Amino acid sequence: MSAIRQKMLRVRNPADLDQLLAKPTWSVESLLPSKSAASESPKISTQQLHHLLRLSALPAPENAEAEQKMLDTLSAQLHFVGEIQQVDTSGVTPLRAIRDETAAAEVEQTITLDTLKDALAKEQVVGKHYKRIQRKIDHVDAKDVEDWDVLGSAERKAGRFFVVESEMPQE
Amino acid sequence: MSLSTLAKECIANQSKYTSLNAFISLADRASILSRVAKVPPSRNHGPDRLSGQLIAVKDNICTSDLPTTAGSGILKNFTSPYDATVVKQLRDAGAVIAGKTNLDEFGMGSHSVHSFFGPVKNTNARGEELSAGGSSGGSAVAVATGQCTAALGTDTGGSVRLPAAYTGVVGFKPSYGLVSRWGVIAYANSLDTVGVLAKSVAQMRRVFDALNFHDPQDPTSLLPSTRRRLGRPVTQRPLRIGIPLDYNISSLDPTVRKTWMHALKALQQKGHTLHTVNLPATRHALSAYYILAPAEASSNLAKYDGVRYGSRAEGPDGTPDSVLFAKTRGRGFGDEVQRRILLGAFSLSAQAMDNYFIQAQKIRRLVQRDFDGVFSARNPLLTSASSEAEGHREGAGVDVLVCPTAPTPAPELAKVKNQDPVDAYMNDVFTVPASLAGLPAVSVPVKMRETQGSGAGIGMQVIGQFGDDGLVLDVGEELMGEG
Numbered sequence: 001m002s003a004i005r006q007k008m009l010r011v012r013n014p015a016d017l018d019q020l021l022a023k024p025t026w027s028v029e030s031l032l033p034s035k036s037a038a039s040e041s042p043k044i045s046t047q048q049l050h051h052l053l054r055l056s057a058l059p060a061p062e063n064a065e066a067e068q069k070m071l072d073t074l075s076a077q078l079h080f081v082g083e084i085q086q087v088d089t090s091g092v093t094p095l096r097a098i099r100d101e102t103a104a105a106e107v108e109q110t111i112t113l114d115t116l117k118d119a120l121a122k123e124q125v126v127g128k129h130y131k132r133i134q135r136k137i138d139h140v141d142a143k144d145v146e147d148w149d150v151l152g153s154a155e156r157k158a159g160r161f162f163v164v165e166s167e168m169p170q171e
Numbered sequence: 172m173s174l175s176t177l178a179k180e181c182i183a184n185q186s187k188y189t190s191l192n193a194f195i196s197l198a199d200r201a202s203i204l205s206r207v208a209k210v211p212p213s214r215n216h217g218p219d220r221l222s223g224q225l226i227a228v229k230d231n232i233c234t235s236d237l238p239t240t241a242g243s244g245i246l247k248n249f250t251s252p253y254d255a256t257v258v259k260q261l262r263d264a265g266a267v268i269a270g271k272t273n274l275d276e277f278g279m280g281s282h283s284v285h286s287f288f289g290p291v292k293n294t295n296a297r298g299e300e301l302s303a304g305g306s307s308g309g310s311a312v313a314v315a316t317g318q319c320t321a322a323l324g325t326d327t328g329g330s331v332r333l334p335a336a337y338t339g340v341v342g343f344k345p346s347y348g349l350v351s352r353w354g355v356i357a358y359a360n361s362l363d364t365v366g367v368l369a370k371s372v373a374q375m376r377r378v379f380d381a382l383n384f385h386d387p388q389d390p391t392s393l394l395p396s397t398r399r400r401l402g403r404p405v406t407q408r409p410l411r412i413g414i415p416l417d418y419n420i421s422s423l424d425p426t427v428r429k430t431w432m433h434a435l436k437a438l439q440q441k442g443h444t445l446h447t448v449n450l451p452a453t454r455h456a457l458s459a460y461y462i463l464a465p466a467e468a469s470s471n472l473a474k475y476d477g478v479r480y481g482s483r484a485e486g487p488d489g490t491p492d493s494v495l496f497a498k499t500r501g502r503g504f505g506d507e508v509q510r511r512i513l514l515g516a517f518s519l520s521a522q523a524m525d526n527y528f529i530q531a532q533k534i535r536r537l538v539q540r541d542f543d544g545v546f547s548a549r550n551p552l553l554t555s556a557s558s559e560a561e562g563h564r565e566g567a568g569v570d571v572l573v574c575p576t577a578p579t580p581a582p583e584l585a586k587v588k589n590q591d592p593v594d595a596y597m598n599d600v601f602t603v604p605a606s607l608a609g610l611p612a613v614s615v616p617v618k619m620r621e622t623q624g625s626g627a628g629i630g631m632q633v634i635g636q637f638g639d640d641g642l643v644l645d646v647g648e649e650l651m652g653e654g
Binding site for chain 2: 008009010011014017018020021023024025026027028029031032044052053054055056057058059060070073074076077078080081082083084085087089092093094095096097098099100101102104105108109148149150152153154155156162164165166167
């Protein structure tokens with residue numbers, strides 16, 4: 001997992017810098033599908049497009065022209081992002097989130113009995129033949145949550161309810 | 172200058188530059204002035220050093236006294252019941268919120284043209300309309316035109332640094348997890364970072380210092396124990412400056428390349444040493460980013476249905492041929508947002524999950540390894556070295572990287588408005604790698620004597636190892652001092 005140290009070249013003479021940067025190393029346009037060979041781009045079928053729109057809770061295209069435009073854009077996007085499939089990533093652990101991955105941090109964030117000590121202390125076992133756990137009820141200050149006006153930001157409501165109008169067939 | 176005079180000047184500029192469309196909503200002027208007038212003259216330093224300062228906030232950060240729209244039609248009438256942690260921190264430090272700035276809807280865009288409230292405009296000395304950069308374009312223009320003393324933005328793939336570069340101000344994206352995201356509307360949560368825009372690095376530092384704290388309400392906020400291991404107590408000078416050769420792309424504008432060389436030579440003249448480095452994963456970073464960010468977006472934006480909050484489309488929603496809420500979401504979201512949701516839904520679908528989404532997360536790891544391979548400091552998120560000797564590898568590696576923020580100076584606004592969606596993604600090629608690795612990066616305007624006429628300067632980016640935020644700002648300050 002450790003990073004591989006690479007060779008670095010020290011640039012001593014300012015004139016070398018001009019020469020060094022004179023030649024570009026790559027072209028970002030190489031990620032774009034070429035205008036002539038559009039057939040290289042991954043194809044998405046109309047059926048697939050409609051499935052993705054449903055999954056996204058987005059409306060279907062209004063006409064055939066709009067649909068073709070959506071298919072073309074998605075295809076160009078997929079060509080653009082599909083480039084990474086050429087990269088060999090065998091044995092690489094995915095980086096899912098930026099977080100402290102050190103052993104010390106893992107220990108600190110592990111939930112142990114000690115973490116739950118206070119919560120467990122609030123439990124008591126009651127009953128003789130049928131033993132069960134009961135929570136000791138003491139005062140919890142939940143005013144900030146209880147005072148929350150759930151409907152406060154809703155645009156359409158009726159009494160204590162949110163209103164959603166739909167034309168879905170009744171099942 | 173007194174705080175009141177400064178505030179009045181900002182307010183005058185807000186009226187003067189209305190046509191630039193930098194703000195979506197402005198705080199009440201009388202109440203701003205009365206609050207500034209109440210600040211005792213002695214309290215302009217110490218813990219209250221933002222006292223009486225007018226700070227603008229990007230409109231995807233929640234405020235209880237002004238609407239929070241995220242530049243979207245679906246939130247056009249939404250006001251949050253609470254302040255985001257960063258807004259609370261600013262208020263606690265004495266700052267006055269000047270208003271909410273315009274942006275690309277939910278932060279998705281590179282030119283601040285995809286807003287329900289119309290595009291942000293950036294003008295040069297000749298009066299031409301240019302792109303303000305995105306997505307924090309409103310914040311950048313507000314700072315550049317003196318409508319506030321500093322502004323908050325958010326940076327997912329370059330959204331603070333790019334507009335800073337296009338408008339000639341300083342834009343800083345701190346290490347991921349230093350600044351709280353609680354109350355910041357999520358776009359791509361594993362990348363979203365609150366950043367600061369200001370005219371000087373000194374001003375930037377004052378704002379950042381007020382925000383750099385652990386927040387228990389944000390599960391991605393770095394714990395105090397991790398924070399203690401970040402940064403270096405003393406950095407040996409001269410510094411070793413890295414030149415990432417993979418940032419020298421063929422479409423790099425000649426003026427940008429020239430300014431880059433000028434900046435490097437200036438640092439060399441100050442005694443720092445220059446070293447070339449290779450970051451090969453840079454070439455795949457952009458593609459990986461445009462898989463990860465839309466995938467996270469499609470999931471983060473799934474909650475917008477206009478039921479509990481937000482706006483609804485007129486009439487019944489959901490018919491036998493369409494999904495419930497599709498009408499509301501179709502009307503409420505702009506085109507670019509819908510495009511990214513759709514792309515994200517594809518990357519997360521069963522057939523594409525491994526080849527796209529997981530593969531992109533693996534590329535993200537390769538980008539992180541690339542950076543770890545060139546920096547002298549080890550990545551504190553991966554190695555828990557306690558002593559200086561263990562944490563830093565002597566004689567090898569560079570302290571910071573210096574490269575352009577964007578391939579070109581600010582393009583004309585008319586040109587980017589009709590740009591192909593995928594072409595627009597190219598703009599982020601230099602900012603996305605640091606976002607993927609969560610590294611601190613600042614964009615500072617560098618002006619050359621010979622190109623002084625172009626006004627705003629060219630944005631140069633300083634990138635450092637995770638947690639080296641202070642060092643990155645130091646080098647940014649040194650670069651800005653060069654003319």
